[in-house]
Amino acid sequence: xEIEVISDKLSRALSNVSRIAAGKVTLPVLNNVLIKVKxxxxxxxxxxxDMAIIDFLPVSSSKDGVITxxxxxxxxxxxxxxxxxxxxxxxxxxxxxxxxxxxxxxxNGSLADDFPELPEIDEKSAVAFSMDVEEFKxxxxxxxxxxSNDFNRPALTGVHxxxxxxxxxxxxxxxxxxxxxxxxxxxxxxxxxxxxANTLQEVLRSINDEMDEIEISFNEDLxxxxxxxxxxxxxxxxxxxxxxxxxxxKTSEINIIAERDELLRIAKLASLFARHGANDAITCxxxxxxxxxxxxxxxxxxxxxxxxxxxxxNEGKITITSKYFIDALSVVDSEKIxxxxxxxxxxxxxxxxxxxxKKQNSDDYVYILMPLxx
Numbered sequence: 001x002e003i004e005v006i007s008d009k010l011s012r013a014l015s016n017v018s019r020i021a022a023g024k025v026t027l028p029v030l031n032n033v034l035i036k037v038k039x040x041x042x043x044x045x046x047x048x049x050d051m052a053i054i055d056f057l058p059v060s061s062s063k064d065g066v067i068t069x070x071x072x073x074x075x076x077x078x079x080x081x082x083x084x085x086x087x088x089x090x091x092x093x094x095x096x097x098x099x100x101x102x103x104x105x106x107x108n109g110s111l112a113d114d115f116p117e118l119p120e121i122d123e124k125s126a127v128a129f130s131m132d133v134e135e136f137k138x139x140x141x142x143x144x145x146x147x148s149n150d151f152n153r154p155a156l157t158g159v160h161x162x163x164x165x166x167x168x169x170x171x172x173x174x175x176x177x178x179x180x181x182x183x184x185x186x187x188x189x190x191x192x193x194x195x196x197a198n199t200l201q202e203v204l205r206s207i208n209d210e211m212d213e214i215e216i217s218f219n220e221d222l223x224x225x226x227x228x229x230x231x232x233x234x235x236x237x238x239x240x241x242x243x244x245x246x247x248x249x250k251t252s253e254i255n256i257i258a259e260r261d262e263l264l265r266i267a268k269l270a271s272l273f274a275r276h277g278a279n280d281a282i283t284c285x286x287x288x289x290x291x292x293x294x295x296x297x298x299x300x301x302x303x304x305x306x307x308x309x310x311x312x313x314n315e316g317k318i319t320i321t322s323k324y325f326i327d328a329l330s331v332v333d334s335e336k337i338x339x340x341x342x343x344x345x346x347x348x349x350x351x352x353x354x355x356x357x358k359k360q361n362s363d364d365y366v367y368i369l370m371p372l373x374x
Contacts, residue, residue, distance in 0.1 A: 001037050001065025002090040005057060007081045007100060010089075013044050013055040014075040016206055016230055020053060021046040021071035029114045032068035033075075035089070036112075039064070045118065046071055051199050051234040052118050053206070058229070060086075066112045067091045074098075077105060119233060121217050121224050127189040128217040129168075133227070136214050137207055139170060139181045140200050142331045142365055147197040148174035155239035158194040161218075162241075163187050171244045172197070177324050178244050178368040193218050194241050199234040206230050247368055249356060252340035256292050257360055258310040260337045264329045266306035267322065270296040273304045274322035281372050282325065284341075284355070285317035292339075296322065316343045318355055319372045325357075328367040334359035341371075 014033065021031055027049075034045040042057040077098065081087065087100040096109045140159070148156035159172045168184040168191060203214075203225050215226040218236075225232045270282045276298035283295045290309050297303040318341045329337065338360050342353035357367040 001035060001067050002061075002063040002088070003035070003037060003042055003057075003059045004061045004086060004088050005042075005059040007078060007085040007087045008083055009057065010087055011075070011078045011081075013057045013229075014071070014078055016055045017044050017046040017053045018071040018075045019202065019205065020048045020051060027114070027116075029068060029110065030116075031071060032110065032115070033071040034066065034068045034112055034115050036066045037062045037064050038066075045115075047116055047118065049116060050196070051202065051232065053202065054118075054231040054233070056229040056231075063090075065091060067094070067096060067109045068112050068115055069096055069107055069109045073107060077107075119222055119235075121219050121222050121233070123217075126217045126219045126224075127191055128215065129184060129187060130213050130215045131184055133207055133211045133214050135183070137204060138333060139183050140204060142333075142367075143170050143172045143179040143181050144197055144200055145172075145327045145331060146174055146177045146179035146367070147172040150174070154237055155194055155241045158196045158237040158241075159200055160194045160241040160244075161191050162193075163189075163191045171241075173242070173244060176321065176370050177328075178247055178366075179328075180244060180248070180366045180368075182364045191218060193223065194237040194239065195223050196234060196237055199223070199232065203227070203232055206232065247354070248366060249340070249342065249346060249353060252353070252356060253342040254286055254312065254314045254316045254340065256286060256310055256312050256339045257336055258292060258308060258339065260329060260332060260335055262308045263337055263339075264326065266294050266308060267326050267329060269306050270294040270304050271322040271326060272296075273298040273301060276301055279372055280322045281319050282322045283317055283319045284325075284339075286312040286315055288312055288315050316341070318343070320355055320369050321372060324369050325355075328357045328369065332357065332359060332365065332367070334362070336360040 036043045042059050044055045081100050085100045089098050094109045096107045098105045161170050168187045171180040211227050217224045274280050274282045274296040285293050293307040295305050338358050341355040346353040352371045355369040
């Protein structure tokens with residue numbers, strides 16, 4: 001195996017793939033990056049058995065072959081070379097020589113025999129579509145904040161992709177909040193899959209300013225993302241996702257339209273006290289005709305009341321988690337925010353009515369926040 005490539009390109013490709021080839025693993029080879037050269041095509045591959053990242057590397061010259069090398073060592077070595085330096089990587093048996101200008105190193109590699117075989121998506125049966133990278137990134141960021149870290153409830157550790165009336169939606173929940181986003185219209189095939197949140201985080205980290213489009217393909221148990229010269233393949237979560245739409249209130253007693261920046265400012269002020277109190281709690285209250293306030297108390301430090309003037313239609317109050325409220329306000333891409341809630345029990349769900357946060361005059365993104373007194 002032999003390749004010649006500019007150090008910047010190799011460093012960027014190794015950075016893309018090496019993130020999942022680190023940490024404690026049962027198979028030592030999973031700490032390695034597989035370098036595969038065939039018919040002048042070079043691919044760098046890593047996997048943790050649940051996910052694989054492939055970067056197709058453009059090189060100036062190459063010779064066929066395959067080898068695996070310690071991903072962290074190789075990544076750090078290449079990243080410390082001078083910029084725009086020509087690098088030659090060549091292997092003989094399991095010894096790999098890396099030469100760049102005055103710099104040279106020999107790294108002990110290993111044969112590729114023990115490297116896991118990568119899963120492949122059947123192109124004929126797969127459901128595939130493309131979308132704008134920025135729209136994808138914004139949508140995932142708006143929803144993934146509500147996913148769970150509790151692996152005792154595996155479905156909730158992912159983001160659920162599903163179609164309804166030919167539109168693609170994504171949704172996530174941790175049991176305390178729900179985030180739902182409309183992503184794509186006119187999807188021809190039915191989709192109902194749950195993608196691990198950590199896979200989506202890797203996709204987000206792989207996006208750069210040169211990328212315009214992302215291609216997404218599904219089959220029964222795999223998903224593949226294509227971003228320029230990068231491919232990320234991941235297992236899907238094999239668990240039934242709960243019916244989230246039933247939790248979204250159809251109507252609310254209290255509705256507020258307010259400036260996002262004002263809401264975020266008073267929420268952050270209140271959170272300074274809430275995080276030192278019980279359950280990170282803040283109480284939102286409306287008083288007709290034009291007052292919305294947030295109250296927080298911390299017995300050790302004091303309390304805070306922040307008020308903004310905005311039109312409200314009814315009086316009421318609701319106690320929620322400060323962090324979850326700020327999370328929502330931070331990702332809603334709108335100058336004006338519509339907040340809605342009711343007092344008492346929701347007739348459809350028989351639990352305390354949640355707070356609903358969305359853009360003014362739009363249901364494309366909806367964030368549901370359960371009250372703390374439920």
